[in-house]
Amino acid sequence: MKRPGVRERRLEIYRKYHQSPRGQEKNREHARGYRARNPDAWVKWRSEHPEALKTSRLKSKPKKAEYHRHYAARPEVHARRLAQSRAYRKTPKGLESARYYNERRRARKLKVKGSFTKEEWLKVRDATDGVCSYCGKYVGVEKLTLDHIVPLSKGGTNYITNIRAICKRCNSRRGNRGYIWEINPATGRYEKWEG
Ligand SMILES: [Zn+2]
Numbered sequence: 001m002k003r004p005g006v007r008e009r010r011l012e013i014y015r016k017y018h019q020s021p022r023g024q025e026k027n028r029e030h031a032r033g034y035r036a037r038n039p040d041a042w043v044k045w046r047s048e049h050p051e052a053l054k055t056s057r058l059k060s061k062p063k064k065a066e067y068h069r070h071y072a073a074r075p076e077v078h079a080r081r082l083a084q085s086r087a088y089r090k091t092p093k094g095l096e097s098a099r100y101y102n103e104r105r106r107a108r109k110l111k112v113k114g115s116f117t118k119e120e121w122l123k124v125r126d127a128t129d130g131v132c133s134y135c136g137k138y139v140g141v142e143k144l145t146l147d148h149i150v151p152l153s154k155g156g157t158n159y160i161t162n163i164r165a166i167c168k169r170c171n172s173r174r175g176n177r178g179y180i181w182e183i184n185p186a187t188g189r190y191e192k193w194e195g
Helices: 008-017 021-037 039-047 050-072 075-090 092-109 117-128 168-171
Strands: 146-148 163-166 178-182 189-193
Touching: 008 021, 021 039, 039 117, 050 075, 050 092, 075 092, 092 117, 092 146, 117 163, 146 168, 163 168
Parallel strands: none
Antiparallel strands: 146 163, 178 189
């Protein structure tokens, strides 16, 4: 038989814990973990709750403004971070990230349907064993670039099923762009480049 009041007392303890700084940090940690494990659920939730995001943005506004004031007063920090991120984009891992985020930005601009995670892209890329999915030549996985099978501009989606890994040569020849966005080894910059 249950003792009366035990459940209530226990709930009170949980409530107190979740409101404490340690409990709140744990909650945030848990949410981060959940979002990382379920990226699509998070994307879906976000698109269904625009007002919740707006509220949270408004809430953090003063804090952000303070951060930017602090940041603006220290240009050397800005320069250092910029240099760091430029250096990172020259590493294989950074290059991969840049490619992924650039495609995401492009897809968002075109307001196309669908999204995929970086892990999904890497899975597609690595499944090729470094062979271009267009011309069939071996170039090595690091040299493969992201390509939409049906181009976004022609109504293709941004779901992983419409993504394949092709070599730079094919990426620049194919499609309606005639160029690719790549790190140009000559300048080290991310730019339109006839690779
Ligand atoms: Zn190719």
